[in-house]
Amino acid sequence: MDIADHERERPTSRREVLLARLEASELFDRADAAVPRLQRLIGSGRMADLLTGRPLGHPTHPVAILAPMSCFVGASVVDVVGGRAGRTVARRLTGLGLVTSLPALASGAADWTTTDGAERRVGTAHAALNATALWLFARSSARRGRGAGLRGALLGLAGNTVLGAAGYLGGHLAYRRGVGVDTTAFLAGPTAWEPLAPVADLAIDQPVRVEHDGVPFVAVRRPGGAIAVLEDRCTHRGGPLHDGELVDDCIRCPWHGATFDLTTGAVVAGPATAPAPSYEVRVEQSMVEIRRNEPSTLRVNPARAAS
Ligand code: FES
Numbered sequence: 130m131d132i133a134d135h136e137r138e139r140p141t142s143r144r145e146v147l148l149a150r151l152e153a154s155e156l157f158d159r160a161d162a163a164v165p166r167l168q169r170l171i172g173s174g175r176m177a178d179l180l181t182g183r184p185l186g187h188p189t190h191p192v193a194i195l196a197p198m199s200c201f202v203g204a205s206v207v208d209v210v211g212g213r214a215g216r217t218v219a220r221r222l223t224g225l226g227l228v229t230s231l232p233a234l235a236s237g238a239a240d241w242t243t244t245d246g247a248e249r250r251v252g253t254a255h256a257a258l259n260a261t262a263l264w265l266f267a268r269s270s271a272r273r274g275r276g277a278g279l280r281g282a283l284l285g286l287a288g289n290t291v292l293g294a295a296g297y298l299g300g301h302l303a304y305r306r307g308v309g310v311d312t313t314a315f316l317a318g319p320t321a322w323e324p325l326a327p328v329a330d331l332a333i334d335q336p337v338r339v340e341h342d343g344v345p346f347v348a349v350r351r352p353g354g355a356i357a358v359l360e361d362r363c364t365h366r367g368g369p370l371h372d373g374e375l376v377d378d379c380i381r382c383p384w385h386g387a388t389f390d391l392t393t394g395a396v397v398a399g400p401a402t403a404p405a406p407s408y409e410v411r412v413e414q415s416m417v418e419i420r421r422n423e424p425s426t427l428r429v430n431p432a433r434a435a436s
Contacts, residue, residue: 200226
């Protein structure tokens with residue numbers, strides 16, 4: 130996203146102006162050089178799945194930050210209410226926070242490598258603030274270890290303040306920019322049988338993009354004649370699945386390699402965590418028809434349904 134895009138968004142407050150400047154700041158692009166190395170380090174196996182969240186069905190990072198945040202905030206609370214007797218507890222909590230921050234760092238880094246543009250810049254600022262907070266906590270821990278309880282407590286308080294700012298940017302990434310959100314969360318296909326495309330338009334093993342009522346689908350006709358239909362938006366960052374590669378009974382996203390079972394939409398390989406919405410398929414008078422038993426109210430977009 131360039132500066133012109135931000136101007137078009139017309140920031141409505143000082144906070145929005147600051148966020149827009151951050152998102153447009155090319156200063157943060159210097160961190161991009163670390164992406165290939167991190168991606169090699171993370172790989173694509175079980176460790177990558179654990180870091181990105183495939184076993185959970187959503188990103189690991191929001192879960193992984195719970196332990197260190199609880200410890201760091203807990204240490205500051207004990208500093209305030211625990212008096213001298215609480216100093217040992219606060220020191221131990223700070224140490225535990227530092228140790229448990231490792232999975233949080235690793236899962237955040239894994240998510241960051243598959244962002245781009247404005248989202249990556251905010252992610253870089255988020256990481257820089259977290260690194261600063263950890264440095265303050267490490268100093269706090271060292272001071273506490275040397276018996277300088279007050280200095281350690283103040284450093285811990287400073288760390289928590291910076292951690293709060295990092296958390297604010299994390300919230301912006303997730304709730305405003307949708308990083309980590311299932312990108313099909315607000316798409317909704319038909320819940321009753323509706324025609325999608327003539328069977329004749331589907332060549333064997335050639336993923337085809339078909340749009341229906343504003344929702345993109347990818348349809349694949351298999352060699353035995355079976356037809357599979359998924360929404361044509363990778364649940365990870367929105368990659369176009371119809372440009373992907375067929376691998377056995379799956380389709381692999383062209384952007385970061387997430388692989389979905391063609392029939393069920395299940396994630397067979399990350400970094401996607403949410404399954405691709407799949408549809409029941411039948412053929413009526415040479416037309417492919419689809420429907421889906423839609424469990425989510427959010428996906429039934431009221432604005433689109435009313436238009
Ligand atoms: S968009 Fe990232 S794997 Fe599809």
